[in-house]
Amino acid sequence: MSSVENSHQVQVENPQWCPKCGAALGTGEGKAEVTPGTPTCEACGAPLVQPLAEPGAPIPPAPAKNRNPLALVVVAIVAAAMLYFGFHMARRGGADNAAPPILGKSTPAPDFTLDKLDGGNLKLSDLRGKAVLLNFWATWCGPCKIETPWLVELQNQYGSQGLQVVGVAMDDSGKDEIAKFAKDMGVNYPVLLGKEAVGDAYGGVPALPESFFIGRDGKIVDRIIGLKGRADIEDSIKKALNTQASAESTNPAPQTLQAHN
Numbered sequence: 001m002s003s004v005e006n007s008h009q010v011q012v013e014n015p016q017w018c019p020k021c022g023a024a025l026g027t028g029e030g031k032a033e034v035t036p037g038t039p040t041c042e043a044c045g046a047p048l049v050q051p052l053a054e055p056g057a058p059i060p061p062a063p064a065k066n067r068n069p070l071a072l073v074v075v076a077i078v079a080a081a082m083l084y085f086g087f088h089m090a091r092r093g094g095a096d097n098a099a100p101p102i103l104g105k106s107t108p109a110p111d112f113t114l115d116k117l118d119g120g121n122l123k124l125s126d127l128r129g130k131a132v133l134l135n136f137w138a139t140w141c142g143p144c145k146i147e148t149p150w151l152v153e154l155q156n157q158y159g160s161q162g163l164q165v166v167g168v169a170m171d172d173s174g175k176d177e178i179a180k181f182a183k184d185m186g187v188n189y190p191v192l193l194g195k196e197a198v199g200d201a202y203g204g205v206p207a208l209p210e211s212f213f214i215g216r217d218g219k220i221v222d223r224i225i226g227l228k229g230r231a232d233i234e235d236s237i238k239k240a241l242n243t244q245a246s247a248e249s250t251n252p253a254p255q256t257l258q259a260h261n
Helices: 069-093 142-161 175-184 196-201 230-241
Strands: 111-115 121-123 131-137 163-169 191-193 210-214 220-225 256-258
Touching: 111 191, 111 196, 131 142, 131 230, 142 163, 142 230, 163 230, 175 191, 210 230, 220 230
Parallel strands: 111 256, 131 163, 163 191
Antiparallel strands: 111 121, 131 210, 210 220
């Protein structure tokens, strides 16, 4: 079999002689039907090829393809997000990875005791008989900075009717930074130093801010995840205020989570 007939041979750019007729070579349109630009023999028109590489000879690397920089950035962001959420869930879930509880309307609000920013501690069940707006937030949360002034206004507006707003700081900032945030926002309600055990008891707190509206009987009447309008918060407050307190003998307080330091 000649070198021309071997389908596995590769083309050469600058051949010196025709392997078929031995004539001097050039590039152009020959007598045979070949791809334009393929080196051919001017004498017989044969396409010019070189023999296959010897067995074991190195194979030339394929030319590198240009990569889209934007695609690389997107991949890096997705990978970083997966690592962050994986670490966060592993940190919160622990070895058992138990699913967070589902707290619906009329569900008793999980009781807890947390340290207060200004000293002492607060037990949620001690507020039985009041309508409680339990607000989970963080100093780094942008929407929380929008919502907090509304909570201050609503505490002033409905406090005399039995509303008690309670803020739970769910970040790792020190007390000084949390205190500065509260002072800058003019917070007029108790701020508690949150713990993951409390967040887990309330469904894991998937987004901040997140508020639970607890009726006078200690049961959840509404829940708002993320930032919504002031009117939405006010409507949920009214639902909590319109509930009736239950006697302790018929509605004992649920088990308390001892989550303070």
